[in-house]
Amino acid sequence: MKTIKYFGMLMLLAIISLNAQTFKASGDSRNQASFESDAPLENIVGVSNSLEAVAMIDINDITNMPKGKVNVDLNSLKTGIDLRDEHLRSANWLNTEKFPYATFMLTGISDASQNKLEDGKRVKATLHGKFSVHGVTKDVDVPAELTYFKENARTRAKMKGNLLKVKASFDINLGDYGIKIPDMVVGKVDDNVKINVTFIATDANAAMGNPCGGCNPCGMHKDGKCNPCGMQKEGKCNPCGMHKSKDNPCGMSKAKCNPCGGLK
Structure with a gap:
């Protein structure tokens, strides 16, 4: 029963995504x-x-x-x-x-x-x-x-x-x-x-x-205005930085700097 309910929820979310x-x-x-x-x-x-x-x-x-x-x-x-x-x-x-x-x-x-x-x-x-x-x-x-x-x-x-x-x-x-x-x-x-x-x-x-999927500061829109820490394009990747990793060369970023709430 739980499996059926879970599958039904996934189908509902899929339909919503398709219609949106x-x-x-x-x-x-x-x-x-x-x-x-x-x-x-x-x-x-x-x-x-x-x-x-x-x-x-x-x-x-x-x-x-x-x-x-x-x-x-x-x-x-x-x-x-x-x-x-x-x-x-x-x-x-x-x-x-x-x-x-x-x-x-x-x-x-x-x-x-x-x-x-x-x-x-x-x-x-x-x-x-x-x-x-x-x-x-x-x-x-x-x-x-x-x-x-x-x-x-x-x-x-x-x-x-x-x-x-x-x-x-x-x-x-x-x-x-x-x-x-x-x-x-x-x-x-x-x-x-x-x-x-x-x-x-x-x-x-x-x-x-x-809708926040493209806001990842180290993602495909890293050079765009969606970069959380500014409308300043010169701040490559996430200039606020606390999640230092291979995906975030700027490093040391606070999660709140991501406008979508965390690193999506």
């Missing part, structure tokens, strides 16, 4: 993540175009065990004032030297206006996942809009492959993530911050299987 499409977004300045703080004395908007995303979604049923990840380089945030950007990156704020990325890991989708993605039709849904920033991870529910575009001459002029556009917005409390507002800017920065993310991903040349 893998979409990736990287290196496109049109993709954007931003935050907005609307405090009594000042409104601050920070923007980053250094966004990478990967998602495995069954377009016939987006609630069918979706997987995905969005990674944003916080060192690239721009608020319009260079000095303020420096303060934002400092140890008193985001501490980007220690925590360079904000990350969302998709674990599920619910409340979809329709489960099937149809060409050009917007679908509203709630994304469930884990949001990490400043070394703290919390469960979040994110209202989002997904639009699938089947490849044609018009879409091909923008990007090859079938496309998935994602727009999402959610609120966080800075204190929940261990981010304290310095006394000198009280009234200028609000504890509650709105986060907005927009990107277009393509299934052209996207790796099948685990």
